[in-house]
Amino acid sequence: MTDSHTRRGGPSGPPEIQGTASDAIDGVVPRVVAQPESAEDVAAILASASQERAAVVIRGGGTKLAWGRTPSPIDIVLSTKRLDKLVAHEYADLTATAQAGARIDDVNRELARHGQWLPIESPFEGATIGGAVATNDSGPLRHRYGTPRDLLIGIRLALTDGRLIKSGGNVVKNVAGYDLGKLMSGSFGSLAAIVSATFKLTPLPAASSTLIATFDNAAGLVAALSAITGSQLEASTCEVHASALLSPGKAGHYRLLLKFESTPGALNAHVQKARALVDGAQCDVVAAATESDTWRDHGRALWTPPGMVVKAAWLPASLGSVLAFVGEMREHGTDMELSGRAALGSGLFRINGDASTQRAAVERMRSRSDLFRHVVVLRASTELKQTIDVWGSLGDAATLGAAVKHALDPQGILNAGRGPV
């Protein structure tokens, strides 16, 4: 490692500054923060770091940077802050290319000028395109649009050996060569640095509104969900929310949030049909600004109060058992909240309490392999992360993942020890 310079590789090299406390990850302050301005800069930084065996953590908006294991010393934080451009918007082809550091909300503001958007949501302000792909994080609209991995059609990467390569392209249909974009999805910056990404886009919906159905028991919600998913309604979200905080002191603790996006003429028909199907619930329909506020608040609901946040999957028809599990945990004094994709079987659990309570809750979930799969700890205290493997078992993917990691990052410099591989 070199000492802190203003520019790596001499006066023409990429700018870098000394790491400060505000750059710390789980309390570990990086030696330097590099802020490359071009793809070539990114590649050059990785090549030199690789030679020096310097540990590198890639940072986009920094909104999910604490996800992962606690780091060993970090030499370089590679910030994509200056790679923030929307490179192309081919609106007639419904595609767009953005640099890794471009903020999702900025990109969507630009795309909206042509009535389109990239349906990637983040509850975190400042989340970037690169971070969304690397974490494959998604929100309630995953129900209709999938995760970033499903929208990605091309990617440009900087490898640790300094090469810049691409996979995929600019067309929505393309099976030439390996789809390395998939490999980046969920890699958490452990395999290569994403420089830019190309996506297929979606027309902005002409109209939308959301039906919020509130239930005073889990069985009511499960029956309503079954009626909705068994119908031929096409909701854009099918979101379950179970929280003691929802209506303290009142009976209604379970909510189903169904967003409908359609033509102005058809929208009301969908909402009314859905309303008829969620029999027995207390229903509210929100639209316009109230609808946006509802979804913003829903997205943040899990993240705003304190507590560990865990992601887990289940078979969709097991939702009743999942809600019963949450109920049991609460009865045993663990403050647990669930927010997730009801029809897909994927959700976030917020678990409040001291470190041992939280650890016990994760262990409990992992022990219920009949119910939960892929239990991953996202947000947790450094103390807790040191006593639990945040990723859990990767199963058969562990060996293969390690082989791919070794092939692309033979020195093991990227997100060393923190990522899933």
Place this chain on the structure above:
Amino acid sequence: MGVVDEHFIAELRRFSGHHDVLTDPLELLTYECDGLPHLHQKPAVVVLPSSADQVQAIVRLCHQHEVPFVARGHGSGLSGGALPIPGGVVIGLSRLNRVLDVDIPNRRVTVEPGVTNLEITRQVAPHGFYYAPDPSSQQVCSIGGNVAENSGGAHCLKYGFTVHHVLGIEAVLPNGDLVRLDSAIADAPGPDLLGVLIGSEGTLAVVTKVIVRILRRPESVQTLLAAYDSISAAGLAVSEIIAAGIIPAAVEIMDSLSIEAVEAAVHPNFPPADSILIVELDGPVAEVREQFAEVEAICRRAGATTVEVAQDEAHRARIWKGRKGAFASMGRVTPNYYVQDGVVPRTKLPEVLERIRQLEARCGLRIGNVFHAGDGNLHPLICYDEKIPGQSALAAEVGGEILSYCVEAGGSITGEHGVGADKAEYMPRMFSADDIDVMQLVRRAFDPKGICNPGKIFPTPRLCGEVPGPYRAHPMEKAGLGERF
């Protein structure tokens, strides 16, 4: 690379039935090629396992002896992806054809790789569900082949490809390990290994079980057929539909030669036209009704000479029979044909179609065109007569030229048929040596010995991305099929 000798075949027979190991030259004939018959190669041996355990034993044996192998589904592939490796083993998966689980409450079906694409829909249709990817060959193609090729189909514009519908697999890795992998759709943490395996054309593993998600049948489906005097007018209609913010379930265009062929073969009774545009919308009744009226108006504004709206399911089926029968019908208008599969950004379609028309005039071969207009996926059908000396080679050359047009327009050399053996040599037109080399690094991570369907996808003459180190003869070189320069 190892050699398939008597000892090797005896070993195969030990854990497969005697009749499941084929070495008779006549029996091997069936396996010499897939749906791309101009590429053919006799394998050393064909094995027809009936279980994942048998597949595992076969792959282990190949790994132990360093014998190359290729997995084969139902042989309907169009890029030579299942072309045997000289001196290698073909693992035919047609006997792994059981539907293992139909789980309607959890919206998923588990099948063995030899189950046909359409069989999945047949299984779940009585419950009101279907499996979305619908390659034109769906009646015969296997789900294992769909996973290998990341198959799409006419409806992938709205519903995506195989990779958007596979939740998990069981597969035998090239070292013989039997693994289970979940996809990102099923929230598997870490790099989406299954996402890269799907579409890897049988070069990373042999799939023995596939879990797919199924979708609820849309409440309403509306299909129209519009006839045009020119392909550009049909293309204009497509642009206007997309500009109106409508994503149809399918948008297909057929030109005059393909219309002539299907009329002769499957009699869809299309109206007289230079080009036919098929547009299908699906979804909730109220929405489809509103958008369909708009689509119909757009089609008329773009100059349609006739607009025919499917009045019932039989009518709709007839329209699709005409479209899906296009490739198979070409035999009515030409002794031989070569299907290409290029992609261009949709807005570049007029420009590329014009270049193809000029090429047709120049080369003297008729070129039909059937394409998925919504996603710019062209299927030029190059007509030739193999009995006329030089025409086969000319057809291949013309196909390559068309792919160059696609790449120059910012597109791809394949949208759904795969690179296979057919188009490996064109990969450098789309990807740099570094791009290809890094893909090869990934391949080696799965298959360090290079025995899993070698010679496919990646160009062999330059031998990009081979294991660094001392010179080792490539199997293609050994077989006299490639040389180093």
